[in-house]
Amino acid sequence: MIEPTPLQQERLQGIAGYLADDAAAEFDRLIYERIRLGIMSALMVNASLSFGALKELLKTSDGNLSTHARKLEEAKYIGVKKTFENRVPKTVYRLTEKGRRAFERYLNHMEALIKASRGN
Amino acid sequence: MNSEYTETNSSTSVQNHALGHLGYIRETIESSMSFTAIPGRAIALVGFTAIVAAWFAYQAQTEFQWLMIWLTEAAIAFVMGSYGMIQKARQADVSLLRGAGRRFLLSLSPPIAVAAFLTAVFYHHGLFHIMPGMWLLLFGVGVLSAGVFSVRPVPLMGFTFMACGVLTYVFPAAWSNVMMAIGFGIVLIIFGFIIAKRYGG
Numbered sequence: 001m002i003e004p005t006p007l008q009q010e011r012l013q014g015i016a017g018y019l020a021d022d023a024a025a026e027f028d029r030l031i032y033e034r035i036r037l038g039i040m041s042a043l044m045v046n047a048s049l050s051f052g053a054l055k056e057l058l059k060t061s062d063g064n065l066s067t068h069a070r071k072l073e074e075a076k077y078i079g080v081k082k083t084f085e086n087r088v089p090k091t092v093y094r095l096t097e098k099g100r101r102a103f104e105r106y107l108n109h110m111e112a113l114i115k116a117s118r119g120n
Numbered sequence: 121m122n123s124e125y126t127e128t129n130s131s132t133s134v135q136n137h138a139l140g141h142l143g144y145i146r147e148t149i150e151s152s153m154s155f156t157a158i159p160g161r162a163i164a165l166v167g168f169t170a171i172v173a174a175w176f177a178y179q180a181q182t183e184f185q186w187l188m189i190w191l192t193e194a195a196i197a198f199v200m201g202s203y204g205m206i207q208k209a210r211q212a213d214v215s216l217l218r219g220a221g222r223r224f225l226l227s228l229s230p231p232i233a234v235a236a237f238l239t240a241v242f243y244h245h246g247l248f249h250i251m252p253g254m255w256l257l258l259f260g261v262g263v264l265s266a267g268v269f270s271v272r273p274v275p276l277m278g279f280t281f282m283a284c285g286v287l288t289y290v291f292p293a294a295w296s297n298v299m300m301a302i303g304f305g306i307v308l309i310i311f312g313f314i315i316a317k318r319y320g321g
Contacts, residue, residue, distance in 0.1 A: 042152035
């Protein structure tokens with residue numbers, strides 16, 4: 001049995017804390033699907049993106065994108081604004097503050113996982 | 121020994137999973153950042169105006185007239201390019217002052233400023249014949265550096281401009297209008313259409 005170093009122990013505790021957190025676990029479940037991870041990632045670096053832009057970026061169908069976007073919207077990770085432009089309906093998505101915080105925590109968690117598994 | 125093997129395997133699997141997710145996030149972020157910045161249709165239109173400018177420049181009576189034609193074309197290209205970027209950003213509902221647009225402008229501005237400065241210096245010394253190669257090379261440097269974090273056609277377009285710039289110095293000076301038509305005309309039209317078709321306008 002290999003004893004973890006104090007640094008590894010600290011990281012493992014951090015990961016355990018993250019996994020024990022209900023909000024983090026909920027985010028993990030949602031983000032596991034690639035399209036949802038893609039939507040969140042794209043909205044992290046763009047103030048907002050239209051439905052068409054996201055569809056082209058993630059190379060997915062209308063139905064698929066709207067299903068996944070709705071799940072993120074229900075969890076309040078993203079906000080949606082529906083408007084009309086030249087009488088054509090336009091849907092624009094933005095990341096909410098809750099979504100931004102959850103995504104940042106998720107990134108930190110992934111980073112900690114990599115560091116812990118590398119053991120340095 | 122077996123437990124150590126299993127531990128190593130599971131640790132590698134976790135690491136691969138995390139790396140896979142982070143890789144996908146980085147890829148999506150990079151694509152989405154470059155998605156909105158470059159106006160394909162607008163730069164294709166600029167390409168057409170550059171071919172017209174090359175035709176007028178070919179018929180110019182004096183070197184000063186020749187320079188004025190290309191400076192007018194540069195001003196037209198600036199207006200059309202800026203308008204295209206603003207329109208594209210508006211369609212995607214993003215700000216040009218952040219993310220991809222900001223990075224593109226910051227990367228492109230220094231070489232353009234250097235080109236403007238060198239144009240004034242060369243004009244002062246009457247070195248008109250070395251201006252086209254310098255313009256193509258510096259514009260290529262700007263597009264190449266702006267395109268480092270962008271979609272693949274952008275750095276390739278920058279590299280093509282630089283190659284045109286080098287060839288302008290290889291071929292006789294009399295060919296400079298042709299090289300300008302190829303670089304600022306045909307290259308912009310081809311890459312403009314590719315970007316417009318594949319990257320949202």
